[in-house]
Amino acid sequence: MSADLVTSPDPSHPANLIPSLCAKFWHLGWVTGTGGGCSIRDDDLVYIAPSGVQKELMKASDLYVLSLAAQQSASLSRRQRVYLRAPESGLKPSQCTPLFLAAFTKRRAGCCIHTHSQWAVLVTLLLEAGSGEKEFRINNIEQIKGFGRGFEKSGNLGYHDTLVIPVIENTAHEEDLTEFLEEAMDRYPDTYAVLVRRHGVYVWGENVHKAKTQCESLDYLFQLAVEMKKLGLPWITQIEPVVPTRTE
Amino acid sequence: MSADLVTSPDPSHPANLIPSLCAKFWHLGWVTGTGGGCSIRDDDLVYIAPSGVQKELMKASDLYVLSLAAQQSASLSRRQRVYLRAPESGLKPSQCTPLFLAAFTKRRAGCCIHTHSQWAVLVTLLLEAGSGEKEFRINNIEQIKGFGRGFEKSGNLGYHDTLVIPVIENTAHEEDLTEFLEEAMDRYPDTYAVLVRRHGVYVWGENVHKAKTQCESLDYLFQLAVEMKKLGLPWITQIEPVVPTRTE
Amino acid sequence: MSADLVTSPDPSHPANLIPSLCAKFWHLGWVTGTGGGCSIRDDDLVYIAPSGVQKELMKASDLYVLSLAAQQSASLSRRQRVYLRAPESGLKPSQCTPLFLAAFTKRRAGCCIHTHSQWAVLVTLLLEAGSGEKEFRINNIEQIKGFGRGFEKSGNLGYHDTLVIPVIENTAHEEDLTEFLEEAMDRYPDTYAVLVRRHGVYVWGENVHKAKTQCESLDYLFQLAVEMKKLGLPWITQIEPVVPTRTE
Amino acid sequence: MSADLVTSPDPSHPANLIPSLCAKFWHLGWVTGTGGGCSIRDDDLVYIAPSGVQKELMKASDLYVLSLAAQQSASLSRRQRVYLRAPESGLKPSQCTPLFLAAFTKRRAGCCIHTHSQWAVLVTLLLEAGSGEKEFRINNIEQIKGFGRGFEKSGNLGYHDTLVIPVIENTAHEEDLTEFLEEAMDRYPDTYAVLVRRHGVYVWGENVHKAKTQCESLDYLFQLAVEMKKLGLPWITQIEPVVPTRTE
Numbered sequence: 002m003s004a005d006l007v008t009s010p011d012p013s014h015p016a017n018l019i020p021s022l023c024a025k026f027w028h029l030g031w032v033t034g035t036g037g038g039c040s041i042r043d044d045d046l047v048y049i050a051p052s053g054v055q056k057e058l059m060k061a062s063d064l065y066v067l068s069l070a071a072q073q074s075a076s077l078s079r080r081q082r083v084y085l086r087a088p089e090s091g092l093k094p095s096q097c098t099p100l101f102l103a104a105f106t107k108r109r110a111g112c113c114i115h116t117h118s119q120w121a122v123l124v125t126l127l128l129e130a131g132s133g134e135k136e137f138r139i140n141n142i143e144q145i146k147g148f149g150r151g152f153e154k155s156g157n158l159g160y161h162d163t164l165v166i167p168v169i170e171n172t173a174h175e176e177d178l179t180e181f182l183e184e185a186m187d188r189y190p191d192t193y194a195v196l197v198r199r200h201g202v203y204v205w206g207e208n209v210h211k212a213k214t215q216c217e218s219l220d221y222l223f224q225l226a227v228e229m230k231k232l233g234l235p236w237i238t239q240i241e242p243v244v245p246t247r248t249e
Numbered sequence: 250m251s252a253d254l255v256t257s258p259d260p261s262h263p264a265n266l267i268p269s270l271c272a273k274f275w276h277l278g279w280v281t282g283t284g285g286g287c288s289i290r291d292d293d294l295v296y297i298a299p300s301g302v303q304k305e306l307m308k309a310s311d312l313y314v315l316s317l318a319a320q321q322s323a324s325l326s327r328r329q330r331v332y333l334r335a336p337e338s339g340l341k342p343s344q345c346t347p348l349f350l351a352a353f354t355k356r357r358a359g360c361c362i363h364t365h366s367q368w369a370v371l372v373t374l375l376l377e378a379g380s381g382e383k384e385f386r387i388n389n390i391e392q393i394k395g396f397g398r399g400f401e402k403s404g405n406l407g408y409h410d411t412l413v414i415p416v417i418e419n420t421a422h423e424e425d426l427t428e429f430l431e432e433a434m435d436r437y438p439d440t441y442a443v444l445v446r447r448h449g450v451y452v453w454g455e456n457v458h459k460a461k462t463q464c465e466s467l468d469y470l471f472q473l474a475v476e477m478k479k480l481g482l483p484w485i486t487q488i489e490p491v492v493p494t495r496t497e
Numbered sequence: 498m499s500a501d502l503v504t505s506p507d508p509s510h511p512a513n514l515i516p517s518l519c520a521k522f523w524h525l526g527w528v529t530g531t532g533g534g535c536s537i538r539d540d541d542l543v544y545i546a547p548s549g550v551q552k553e554l555m556k557a558s559d560l561y562v563l564s565l566a567a568q569q570s571a572s573l574s575r576r577q578r579v580y581l582r583a584p585e586s587g588l589k590p591s592q593c594t595p596l597f598l599a600a601f602t603k604r605r606a607g608c609c610i611h612t613h614s615q616w617a618v619l620v621t622l623l624l625e626a627g628s629g630e631k632e633f634r635i636n637n638i639e640q641i642k643g644f645g646r647g648f649e650k651s652g653n654l655g656y657h658d659t660l661v662i663p664v665i666e667n668t669a670h671e672e673d674l675t676e677f678l679e680e681a682m683d684r685y686p687d688t689y690a691v692l693v694r695r696h697g698v699y700v701w702g703e704n705v706h707k708a709k710t711q712c713e714s715l716d717y718l719f720q721l722a723v724e725m726k727k728l729g730l731p732w733i734t735q736i737e738p739v740v741p742t743r744t745e
Numbered sequence: 746m747s748a749d750l751v752t753s754p755d756p757s758h759p760a761n762l763i764p765s766l767c768a769k770f771w772h773l774g775w776v777t778g779t780g781g782g783c784s785i786r787d788d789d790l791v792y793i794a795p796s797g798v799q800k801e802l803m804k805a806s807d808l809y810v811l812s813l814a815a816q817q818s819a820s821l822s823r824r825q826r827v828y829l830r831a832p833e834s835g836l837k838p839s840q841c842t843p844l845f846l847a848a849f850t851k852r853r854a855g856c857c858i859h860t861h862s863q864w865a866v867l868v869t870l871l872l873e874a875g876s877g878e879k880e881f882r883i884n885n886i887e888q889i890k891g892f893g894r895g896f897e898k899s900g901n902l903g904y905h906d907t908l909v910i911p912v913i914e915n916t917a918h919e920e921d922l923t924e925f926l927e928e929a930m931d932r933y934p935d936t937y938a939v940l941v942r943r944h945g946v947y948v949w950g951e952n953v954h955k956a957k958t959q960c961e962s963l964d965y966l967f968q969l970a971v972e973m974k975k976l977g978l979p980w981i982t983q984i985e986p987v988v989p990t991r992t993e
Contacts, residue, residue, distance in 0.1 A: 034643040034714035055710060117640055119721050126730050143419060143448035144365055147282040160421050160447075170739045171639060173656050177741040199656075200639035214303060218282035225367050230728060232478060234374050243418045245425040391915060391944035392861055395778040408917050408943075462799060466778035473863050480974060482870050491914045493921040530891040530962035551958060613888055615969050622978050666987045667887060669904050673989040695904075696887035726976060 006046070006086045007061045015041040015048040016061040018209060022114075023050055027057035031116035031220070037201060038115045040101035041209060045069050046085070049101060051092035063088045065095070069105060096175035100203055103183050108152055110205035112212035117201040120223035125168055125198040127230055137166040137196055139222055139236045147218030149211065151191025161242060164222065165189065168196040194219055254294070254334045255309045263289040263296040264309040266457060270362075271298055275305035279364035279468070285449060286363045288349035289457060293317050294333070297349060299340035311336045313343070317353060344423035348430050348451055355434050356400055358453035360460035365449040368471035373416055373446040375478055385414040385444055387470055387484045395466030397459065399439025409490060412470065413437065416444040442467055502542070502582045503557045511537040511544040512557040514705060518610075519546055523553035527612035527716070533697060534611045536597035537705060541565050542581070545597060547588035559584045561591070565601060592671035596678050596699055603682050604648055606701035608708035613697040616719035621664055621694040623726055633662040633692060635718055635732045643714030645707065647687025657738060660718065661685065664692040690715055750790070750830045751805045759785040759792040760805040762953060766858075767794055771801035775860035775964070781945060782859045784845035785953060789813050790829070793845060795836035807832045809839070813849060840919035844947055847927050852896055854949035856956035861945040864967035869912055869942040871974055881910040881940055883966055883980045891962030893955065895935025905986060908966065909933065912940040938963055 007016035019039050026032045026039070035056065040049040049065045050056070066086045075083055082094060095101075097115050104110040128134040139145070140163040148158045158164060167189045169181040178197060185195045193215050194204040204219055206212030226236055255264035267287050274280045274287070283304065288297045297313045298304070314334045323331055330342060343349075345363050352358040376382040387393070388411040396406045406412060415437045417429040426445060433443045441463050442452040452467055454460030474484055503512035515535050522528045522535070531552065536545040545561045546552070562582040571579055578590060591597075593611050600609040624630040635641070636659040644654045654660060663685045665677040674693060681691045689711050690700040700715055702708030722732055751760035763783050770776045770783070779800065784793040793809045794800070810830040819827055826838060839845075841859050848857040872878040883889070884907040892902045902908060911933045913925040922941060929939045937959050938948040948963055950956030970980055 030717075033717045034640065034710040036640055036643065036714070036717075055706065117717070119717065119724065122638070122721060123724055123728065123730075126725065127728060130728075130730055141419075141447050142370070143445075144282065144284055147284065160419060171637075171656060172739045172741065177739075180741055180743050181739075197639070199637050210303065214282040218284070221278075221281045221284075221365070221367065225370060227724070227728070228367065228371055228475070229374065232371065232375060232378075232475070234371075234378055243420045243425075243429075245420060245428055247428050389915075389943050390866070391941070392778065392780055395780065408915060458799065462778040466780070469774075469777045469780075469861070469863065473866060476863065476867055476971070477870065480867065480871060480874075480971070482867075482874055491916045491921075491925075493916065493924055495924050526965075529965045530888065530958040530960075532888055532891065532962070532965075551954065613965070615965065615972065618886070618969060619972055619976065619978075622973065623976060626976075626978055667885075667904060668987045668989065673987075676989055676991050677987075693887070695885050723972070723976070 006066045007048070007064050009061075015043050015046075016064055016066075019048055019050055019064060020059040020061055022209070022213065023056040023059050026114070026116065027055075029118075029220070031114075031118050031216075032056040033117060036117035038095050038097045038101075039113070040095075040097070040105075041112045042069065042105045042110065047072075047102070047105060049095055049098055051088055051090075052095045054092055063090055063092055065098075069102070072102065073106065099176050099179040100182050103179055103186065104203070104205040107183060107186050108205060109207075110212065111208040113203060113205040114212050114216045115201060115203050116216065116220070118220050118223065120220055120227055121196060121202040122199060123227045124223045125196050125200075127227070128168060129198060135168050137164075137168060137223075137226070137236075139164055139226060141238050141240045142222065142225065144218050144221050144225075147221075148193060148215055149206075151193075154191065161240065163237065165192065166194050166196050166202075166219070167192060168198055170198050171200045254314045255296070255312050257309075263291050263294075263457075264312055264314075267296055267298055267312060268307040268309055270457070270461065271304040271307050274362070274364065275303075277366075277468070279362075279366050279464075280304040281365060284365035286343050286345045286349075287361070288343075288345070288353075289360045290317065290353045290358065295320075295350070295353060297343055297346055299336055299338075300343045302340055311338055311340055313346075317350070320350065321354065347424050347427040351427055351431050351434065352451070352453040355431060356453060357455075358460065359456040361451060361453040362460050362464045363449060363451050364464065364468070366468050366471065368468055368475055369444060369450040370447060371475045372471045373444050373448075375475070376416060377446060383416050385412075385416060385471075385474070385484075387412050387474060389486050389488045390470065390473065392466050392469050392473075396441060396463055397454075399441075402439065409488065411485065413440065414442050414444050414450075414467070415440060416446055418446050419448045502562045503544070503560050505557075511539050511542075511705075512560055512562075515544055515546055515560060516555040516557060518705070518709065519552040519555050522610070522612065523551075525614075525716070527610075527614050527712075528552040529613060532613035534591050534593045534597075535609070536591075536593070536601075537608045538565065538601045538606065543568075543598070543601060545591055545594055547584055547586075548591045550588055559586055559588055561594075565598070568598065569602065595672050595675040599675055599679050599682065600699070600701040603679060604701060605703075606708065607704040609699060609701040610708050610712045611697060611699050612712065612716070614716050614719065616716055616723055617692060617698040618695060619723045620719045621692050621696075623723070624664060625694060631664050633660075633664060633719075633722070633732075635660050635722060637734050637736050638718065638721065640714050640717050640721075644689060644711055645702075647689075650687065657736070659733065661688065662690050662692050662698075662715070663688060664694055666694050667696045750810045751792070751808050753805075759787050759790075759953075760808055763792055763794055763808060764803040764805060766953070766957065767800040767803050770858070770860065771799075773862075773964070775858075775862050775960075776800040777861060780861035782839050782841045782845075783856070784839075784841070784849075785856045786813065786849045786854065791816075791846070791849060793839055793842055795832055795834075796839045798836055807834055807836055809842075813846070816846065817850065843920050843923040844926050847923055847930065848947070848949040851927060851930050852949060853951075854956065855952040857947060857949040858956050858960045859945060859947050860960065860964070862964050862967065864964055864971055865940060865946040866943060867971045868967045869940050869944075871971070872912060873942060879912050881908075881912060881967075881970070881980075883908050883970060885982050885984045886966065886969065888962050888965050888969075892937060892959055893950070895937075898935065905984070907981065909936065910938050910940050910946075910963070911936060912942055914942050915944040 038050045067084045101113045104113040145164045167185040204216040286298045315332050349361045352361040393412045415433040452464040534546045597609045600606040641660045663681040692698050700712040782794045811828050845857045848854040889908045911929040948960040
């Protein structure tokens with residue numbers, strides 16, 4: 002029965018999607034050397050990539066599955082989890098688990114992705130070197146339209162809107178990031194991502210499609226921002242909107 | 250019948266080509282996070298990638314198809330379209346549609362590609378930082394030969410010719426770019442591409458082969474130009490032509 | 498019988514793993530133009546990629562195999578080897594052989610990888626230009642957790658730990674690196690890698706999984722370090738640990 | 746019969762190798778937008794990729810084949826060729842043909858590769874900006890060992906040897922490069938490559954293996970050289986050889 006949870010002929014089943022997504026992320030340089038991870042929530046079931054696996058070689062049978070409701074009702078320390086199924090391969094649960102759960106419980110996200118993208122790390126380093134800033138801000142770039150306006154808000158950001166991604170400081174133990182991630186979610190109710198200084202980024206979305214495309218758009222903006230810095234170009238600008246003359 | 254429009258065993262059929270091209274473009278970083286797009290015109294039929302799809306996962310059944318003649322005869326606002334077929338997946342039409350149509354109607358193009366290439370965006374930012382220039386100009390690079398001399402002109406540009414790509418300012422709504430794109434086409438009758446500041450580039454050609462190879466050559470030149478800027482190398486130079494001594 | 502040593506239907510057999518790993522390394526730019534190599538130890542048997550082969554095209558039948566015990570007991574010069582099996586293709590043994598053996602004998606490694614990664618080379622050049630430093634040092638980057646604490650030590654490095662990789666000078670003949678590699682192993686008993694100035698890096702691990710993921714993490718850090726240098730960011734910083742307020 | 750020249754089930758047949766190599770080169774960014782090319786000589790038969798084809802889509806049936814002896818005996822202008830077989834697809838012969846033939850006739854090469862690699866172009870631009878230098882020189886980098894010592898010489902370059910690649914100025918018409926390429930071959934009898942300013946590089950070797958691996962090693966060195974320039978590191982250095990203390 003527990004095997005059933007990760008056995009499906011459907012390539013879009015979470016147990017098949019996580020390995021195919023992680024292989025794609027490995028090729029993008031987001032989950033190098035077993036870093037980073039991915040989790041999908043299907044109603045009450047949460048599928049999580051395990052710790053310490055080569056992401057391009059992951060199999061459905063490597064996944065952990067837990068019940069969100071059971072997890073929340075159980076009066077457990079944040080370090081304790083009750084899993085509906087664990088891999089026989091002996092792989093450990095991901096240290097990202099409480100952070101993924103934060104996105105599912107506080108934002109009702111359907112998918113959460115954690116990358117160690119070098120562009121994300123470099124952006125946090127550039128902000129730190131600036132004045133220890135706690136926000137990545139960029140505006141007037143078309144790709145910003147790739148982000149939703151916010152939790153329970155319809156529509157996407159506009160070209161002239163400023164995308165703001167909070168930055169939290171890294172902790173020695175990944176689970177200890179949870180309270181700071183949750184604080185950032187509270188302070189930035191509309192954000193779909195949180196940068197972790199010198200570590201990487203957490204990105205989520207209503208569903209796999211939105212989490213993945215928002216993660217791609219964000220990595221695009223991080224890389225662009227690093228190249229802009231090399232070329233002495235500012236991340237924030239004032240631009241007069243261009244108004245079409247045609248009326249229709 | 251509408252299904253027939255996108256059902257063919259021929260890999261070179263537009264309905265099969267657009268998904269395979271978009272998957273290739275995704276790997277090149279041109280259509281990250283559902284950005285960018287592609288359209289092919291087969292005589293009167295126009296095949297268009299939909300909005301908001303993961304480009305590496307697109308299927309023929311996701312495509313929109315419209316009749317160019319019907320579209321032009323219909324007295325419709327530019328925002329209204331009559332489609333011969335729409336995807337059942339509920340995907341929205343691409344906001345790039347009127348821009349693709351401009352290439353088909355004003356240039357009789359057979360294919361138009363829109364990328365969010367970071368190199369294209371960086372080139373527009375470097376020009377803006379320079380003096381708000383409205384043209385990207387580069388000469389004396391072999392790859393310039395990859396471009397036709399112009400609309401209804403035979404032959405390609407030469408090594409010593411200056412490639413000139415107009416830059417238009419971005420608008421809040423992509424459709425609003427149309428009039429500015431069309432103006433740029435009028436002012437630059439021989440260009441095969443228009444850069445959009447802080448957004449990306451539109452590239453077209455007589456057929457898929459020419460649109461795709463011109464788009465590749467242009468992205469090559471944009472990346473080269475950005476690297477040249479990092480290294481303090483000018484984009485425009487005066488070079489004495491080298492004349493062969495042999496007579497034949 | 499000698500054929501049997503490299504004939505197996507199991508993709509995780511060393512004779513099948515080395516070619517698939519080397520093809521992956523080629524795509525990562527680690528073993529360009531026949532540079533670099535890889536060796537796996539299975540108990541007493543050592544499988545070694547040959548010299549001068551295109552790494553993305555290697556076949557199991559191209560491999561050399563030797564017995565570690567026989568090799569050690571034989572009173573041979575370091576240049577002489579007794580192979581249990583050699584390729585019929587006439588490919589020469591790898592000049593890296595004595596260096597791979599050093600990792601197997603001095604560290605009981607299960608796998609050793611040698612790359613010519615440009616990031617590794619650039620890091621050694623930056624250190625040389627600094628003050629001829631003999632160590633690459635970086636701290637306070639999450640990816641550092643990708644490394645074990647050291648030979649026969651359990652657990653991994655922590656986020657605040659400083660990763661130290663010794664650098665040895667390159668020699669005209671690769672075999673001559675062996676004594677310097679072994680000296681570095683003696684001086685840095687806990688290191689899993691040694692950089693070779695203007696050449697590349699040797700990385701090992703208890704097994705293939707650990708050697709490969711440590712090599713990935715190290716290349717990630719080398720590339721990050723080069724980008725940090727371009728952006729004027731220091732590799733070593735003093736950071737106050739962030740302590741979680743929650744008690745559990 | 747002419748079809749037979751390019752019809753073989755053997756993947757290592759030149760007619761099958763050229764398409765598979767060109768697809769690989771396209772993914773390396775060497776033959777973007779139909780630029781660059783490749784030719785293989787099998788005894789008297791010369792197989793040549795045609796002009797204007799998308800390199801990742803090339804087929805064996807697209808190739809031209811000519812007889813080297815017939816070509817040389819025929820008293821033809823360098824622009825005239827007698828082909829044993831031409832593609833039915835109507836693709837034009839490559840303008841690189843006389844340059845490939847120069848490598849086959851003057852060096853008895855078995856394969857010649859022409860890339861538009863951006864790293865090659867940037868290296869020629871950096872030399873031009875320096876003082877219009879006509880040579881790329883680099884030493885004390887391990888990858889230099891990837892090159893043969895020279896035409897009809899045995900062995901490879903050593904770590905401390907200086908790799909010298911001549912640079913010729915680009916001409917308006919690619920065929921016109923031939924006399925300058927041949928002059929460079931005469932002045933640099935041991936070189937396996939010639940850089941073309943603002944254009945790319947020609948690389949050859951005794952056989953496909955050597956041409957391809959030397960081209961990879963050279964591109965590796967060009968990219969490394971560009972990165973070194975960004976980081977203020979010199980291409981030429983004086984280094985005291987490291988001598989092993991062990992005697993064997």
